[in-house]
Amino acid sequence: MIRALFLAFDDLGDRRILAILARSLLVTLLIFSLLGVALGFLLNGFDPCGLLSADDSCPLGGSASGLGAVLLTAVLGWLLFPAIAIGVISAYMDRIVAAVEARHYPQALASATPLGWARGAWLGARSSLRVILYNLIASPFYLLLLVTAVGTLILFVAVNGVAFGRDLGDMVASRHGDRASRKAWLAATRWQRAGVGAIVTGAFLVPVVNLIAPVLGAAMATHLYHGARRD
DSSP: OHHHHHHHHHHTTOHHHHHHHHHHHHHHHHHHHHHHHHHHHHHTTOOHHHHHOTTOOOOOOHHHHHHHHHHHHHHHHHHHHHHHHHHHHHTTHHHHHHHHHHHHOHHHHHTOOOOHHHHHHHHHHHHHHHHHHHHHHHHHHHHHGGGGSSHHHHHHHHHHHHHHHHHHHHHHHTTSSOHHHHHHHHHHTHHHHHHHHHHHHHHHTSTTGGGTHHHHHHHHHHHHHHHHHHO
């Protein structure tokens, strides 16, 4: 796993991967921009005072709804960025893995079966939903562990590490071998993939670094897959 991390960092300097990173960031930014616009429309005319008392009224105007949309988008962006980013990067997964394989594992690239747009979109949607579901299930425990200061953070990294490691590994393994061999590899590398996912989750928590986290994870998963098969 440490080998995969160092190799993945080195791969971030590849022009092909840098181009994919730029595109995925633009798509992610566009998604959140559209979310902000939609929230602005929904909040325009919304009456928060009416929720508290039937006698009071304070409908939001254009400026207030716009400010509320910005604040809500910022909060949702912080909460949902990992899930959305992983979903978006799945659309570029083939290109990232192919770039890494071309550089380090050319024989594997020659025999690879590209995911294709439809399958990549399905894996990405499933990944995003899994991350959201896992965190919803864990949310009561996040709240309970707040008193421990670090318990919530540890649980967050563990929960998302399992989810990210599962999905990133599956996306790489789906390019190679049959279903039985993929299942065998996934079963044999459960802890290593969770470690990769934990590193990616930790990267998501660091400003600026979180922008490269999904690409870093994709490259790490590629090195983990081919390194384990080679060994």
